[in-house]
Amino acid sequence: MRCIHRFFLFVICFATTLPLAAQEISMQSSSSAHSETTAAILQPGWMKDTAAKLQRELVVKYGDQQRMRAERGLRQVAEFWRAEDGDAAAFEAFVAANFAGDQATLDTMFDRFQRLLEQIDGHMHEISREFNQQSDLDLGPVLPFDELFAGYDPSAHVIDDFFQNKLAFTVLLNFPLATLDECLKDGGAWSRRQWAEVRLAQRFGKRIPSNVNLAIAQAGAEAAQYVSEYNIWMYHLLDPQGQRLFPPKMRLLSHWNLRDEIKANYADTENGRAKQRMIQQVMDRIVTQTIPEIVVNNPGVDWNPYTNEVKAASEKDIDGPAKENSAGTTITNTREPDTRYAVLLKDFNVSRRVDAYSPTAPTLIDRRFNEDREIPEVRLKAMLEQILTSPLVPQTAKLIESRLGRPLEPFDVWYNGFRPGSQYTEAKLDEMVAKKYPTAEAYQKDIPNLLMKLGFSPERARYVANNIIVDPARGSGHAMGSQMRAEKAHLRTRVEKTGMNYKGYNIAVHEMGHNVEQTFSLNDVDYTLLQGVPNTAFTEALAFVFQGHDLELLGLPAPDAKSEAEKTLNDFWGTYEIAGVALVDTAVWHWMYDHPQATPRQLNEATVQISKDIWNRYYAPVFHKNDVVLLGIYSHMIDAFLYLPDYPIGHMIAFQIEEQMKKTGAIGPEFERMARMGRVTPDRWMEHATGRPVGPEALLEATQRALAAAGVR
Ligand SMILES: [Zn+2]
Numbered sequence: 001m002r003c004i005h006r007f008f009l010f011v012i013c014f015a016t017t018l019p020l021a022a023q024e025i026s027m028q029s030s031s032s033a034h035s036e037t038t039a040a041i042l043q044p045g046w047m048k049d050t051a052a053k054l055q056r057e058l059v060v061k062y063g064d065q066q067r068m069r070a071e072r073g074l075r076q077v078a079e080f081w082r083a084e085d086g087d088a089a090a091f092e093a094f095v096a097a098n099f100a101g102d103q104a105t106l107d108t109m110f111d112r113f114q115r116l117l118e119q120i121d122g123h124m125h126e127i128s129r130e131f132n133q134q135s136d137l138d139l140g141p142v143l144p145f146d147e148l149f150a151g152y153d154p155s156a157h158v159i160d161d162f163f164q165n166k167l168a169f170t171v172l173l174n175f176p177l178a179t180l181d182e183c184l185k186d187g188g189a190w191s192r193r194q195w196a197e198v199r200l201a202q203r204f205g206k207r208i209p210s211n212v213n214l215a216i217a218q219a220g221a222e223a224a225q226y227v228s229e230y231n232i233w234m235y236h237l238l239d240p241q242g243q244r245l246f247p248p249k250m251r252l253l254s255h256w257n258l259r260d261e262i263k264a265n266y267a268d269t270e271n272g273r274a275k276q277r278m279i280q281q282v283m284d285r286i287v288t289q290t291i292p293e294i295v296v297n298n299p300g301v302d303w304n305p306y307t308n309e310v311k312a313a314s315e316k317d318i319d320g321p322a323k324e325n326s327a328g329t330t331i332t333n334t335r336e337p338d339t340r341y342a343v344l345l346k347d348f349n350v351s352r353r354v355d356a357y358s359p360t361a362p363t364l365i366d367r368r369f370n371e372d373r374e375i376p377e378v379r380l381k382a383m384l385e386q387i388l389t390s391p392l393v394p395q396t397a398k399l400i401e402s403r404l405g406r407p408l409e410p411f412d413v414w415y416n417g418f419r420p421g422s423q424y425t426e427a428k429l430d431e432m433v434a435k436k437y438p439t440a441e442a443y444q445k446d447i448p449n450l451l452m453k454l455g456f457s458p459e460r461a462r463y464v465a466n467n468i469i470v471d472p473a474r475g476s477g478h479a480m481g482s483q484m485r486a487e488k489a490h491l492r493t494r495v496e497k498t499g500m501n502y503k504g505y506n507i508a509v510h511e512m513g514h515n516v517e518q519t520f521s522l523n524d525v526d527y528t529l530l531q532g533v534p535n536t537a538f539t540e541a542l543a544f545v546f547q548g549h550d551l552e553l554l555g556l557p558a559p560d561a562k563s564e565a566e567k568t569l570n571d572f573w574g575t576y577e578i579a580g581v582a583l584v585d586t587a588v589w590h591w592m593y594d595h596p597q598a599t600p601r602q603l604n605e606a607t608v609q610i611s612k613d614i615w616n617r618y619y620a621p622v623f624h625k626n627d628v629v630l631l632g633i634y635s636h637m638i639d640a641f642l643y644l645p646d647y648p649i650g651h652m653i654a655f656q657i658e659e660q661m662k663k664t665g666a667i668g669p670e671f672e673r674m675a676r677m678g679r680v681t682p683d684r685w686m687e688h689a690t691g692r693p694v695g696p697e698a699l700l701e702a703t704q705r706a707l708a709a710a711g712v713r
Contacts, residue, residue: 046088047078054095062101073099073173079359080163080172080207098170109174110193113200118528122484124155129480129490136480136492138472159203160210168204175201179360180370183681195680196527208357212350219350223639226343230254230635232282233299234261235317240306245275248317251299254286255633263416273409280411280630281305287611287632289340289604292333301331308333338600344638345603348592351641365589368642373535373649374681375694377586384579384648386696388618392703393576396569397622399712410628413577413619418570420563424556426502432554434499443493443500443508444470450512450553454546456668467519468512477504479511479543481518485528489515506550513546514539520675530678534685537650541657542675545667548658565706572703575651575696578644583614584631585644607632653686655699660690 051074058070074095081091100106131154133139134146162168178186178198187195231253234246252258262279265272282305285291292310295303302313310333351364361367369377387393400415401408424432437443447468451461473492480490493500493508500508517539522531533539552558559567587610592598598606611632620626636644657674664670674689683693690698 043078044081044083044088047081047091050088050091051075051078054092058095058099058101062099066101069174070099072176076172076177076201077169080169080204085163085166085169094166094169095173098166098173100174106174109170110197110200113171114196114527114529117200117203118484120155120158122482122487124158125483126487127154136471136474136478138474138494156213157210159207162204163207168207171201171204177201177205177360180374180376180681183374184376184683187681187684192526192530195678196529199529199679205360206354206358208354212353212357215350215353219346220639220641223343223347226339227635227639228253229297230286231297232258232295233297233317235315236295236299236302236313237278237282238302238304239274239278240304242304244315245271245278248315253635255283255635258283259414259633262411262414266415266417276411277409278305280409283633284629286340287629288608289336289338291336293336293339294331294334296336338604340638341603341607342600344588345592345598345600347639347641348589348596352596363593364642365586365593368645373646375649375683380645380649381583381586383652383694383696384583384645387575387579387648387700388583390700390703392572392700392707394622395707395712396573396576396703399569399707399710400573408623410619410623410625410630412623413580413630415573416570418566418573420559420567422563429502429554433502433505434496436554437495437500437505439499440470440472440493440495443495443505444468447512450509451516451668453553454549454668454671455666456672460668460672464516464519467523468515477507477511479514479518481515482522483531485523489518491515505554506547509550509553510543510547513543516546516671517542517675520672521678524672524676525678526676527678530680532679533675534679534682535646537646537653538657538682538685540650541654542671544654545658545661545671549667561709565709568702568706569710571651571655572699572706575648575699578647578651580614580618580631581634581637582645582648584611585634585637585642587614588637589642649682649694652696652699653682653694655702656686656690656692656694659698659702 055067055070055074058074059067062070077091077095085091086094100109131149131152135142135150159168175197178201183198190198231251234250234252235244235248237244237246239245252261258279262276265275268275282291285305285308290308291305292303292308294301294310299316299318300313301310302315303310310331312331348364354364354367355362358367361371365377369375369380373380397408400412400417403417404412404415437446447465447470448458448461451464452458456464467488468491469488470491470493473494475494477491477493480492482489491508491511493511494504496504517533521533522528525531533542549558584607588603588607591606591610592603595602595606608629611629612627615628615631616626619628619631634644660674661667661670674685677685677688680688686692686694692698
């Protein structure tokens, strides 16, 4: 489901001092790639002497107790000050006027920035929500200009403006830019105000020129376009006997639809396995780029993915002209010319342009792990390895083999046979939901009730419900929180003419979980500078808690122990699969930083090798087959700039939160207690929520219990 967290500002911990192990990795991998670019930013020549003189003057004026603050503030301002911001005299005048040398002035400054930044965030978000209304909501046709409104980002230049008018420098002069290391090491002893000050400063911890940001947006859009048009026309796949295994008109988008078709075919006892093997072969050809260019998104040719033979389609399954052969008329099986990797290299090259403006996190890898996730790469890697090498993996594999009645094949990384049983058919559930919620208003009216069933007191349930507005969604549904307390959260849900169906209801309950989190973490957090959660995995986990109780909210029995166990095993197997994918994604980015001059062909070869290596290490032992490249198939690897590690983290976090909810029983108060923590580091948040930092233990423990319940030891 689509969950919108627009304006989720990347306000994050920086990493001037990475933990030692991470430092080694980052130095070894990226020194060659960006050493010359970092030097490209020149501080004005007078800066060093002027800053030293100003520091002495500030100490004389405000006393020795301000020495540390003055030193830090001047260093932070100097880091971002450019010649166009003014000469030495302008710098001196700025510092003299804006250094808050006593606590009362500092408090006033902190309060005022907090209040006014909430205003600008909130109103920008409000404009953006209004501009997107026509495309987001079920309000009739979207005209071309509506799309222009929706694509406009009113906040795009705020950071630039704040550097230009020097409000950003005022913050940098007075509040600390903490490193991730400091957040992790010292954060436990910080007061809430100190955390809020750190988050305030981090908003201005980067000054990326707008042309660089624009280039990133363009590369991202191009990559998304490449991915979104990468369809395989399944009716035109021929098996070695020349048979068509798939139905006419079936068009599958790589990799999501291809993967889901593998999952769906477990139910086909006749041809399922042949189809799954064929999809695996197609995926192999995409990753290695031995796929004939002409078969991509083209129902006009038939293709045998085993022999790689291509010919004009002997049967037509769609109306309208087929895609022209780019060469004109001849049909050949000339391979796709490494376009997949050319697109990825473009992502890399444009990301490198930020490196020079990001001295504390000088590679995209650093920015993703140390800033966006705030979990050091070495730690995440250790967590993933804990899952990948767990003895529970071969045990689960054995259980899958016994259910399938055969040894595992590589495509079984997407095995989907762990299923919670349901005593109700979807049609029956549709009927119940439509009766209960004929309109969006009916759902809106029921929210206080639903929240009370989840253990919220009547008073808290009413309070939260009053902060949620239900809108009819154009698509499947999403949650849109607000960014200021004067605004409400929006729950967008799909309601058919015949009333809400079960799928829509299930999504609405999920989105309601987001809205409740958004309400507590904005309206009830002590500092609005700390509003939100550490990253999207946390709000997703909280939303899943709600979603997991959707049947009870309908007045039906909760899932039984067997269903719970199946769900756990499904999550565990999915985490095992995506953990390897995350390692491939990360290793490929390291390889690019190590080989900044690589050609698409070389990146192709490297990605294939990395995929095989990780497979051979963590998967071959249970799949008994070497050199499989399937871990390299994810499309997000091509268009999402090292996003894939978020998935396994999400699974681990969800389990930790779920286990904690089970322990305490009442969801409501526990949910509120967790959500009010706001946006501190993931570990800090999780320790507050569950007593333990982020980690795979909860998932592994639950899996162990589930395997025992399934009779595996
Ligand atoms: Zn969600």
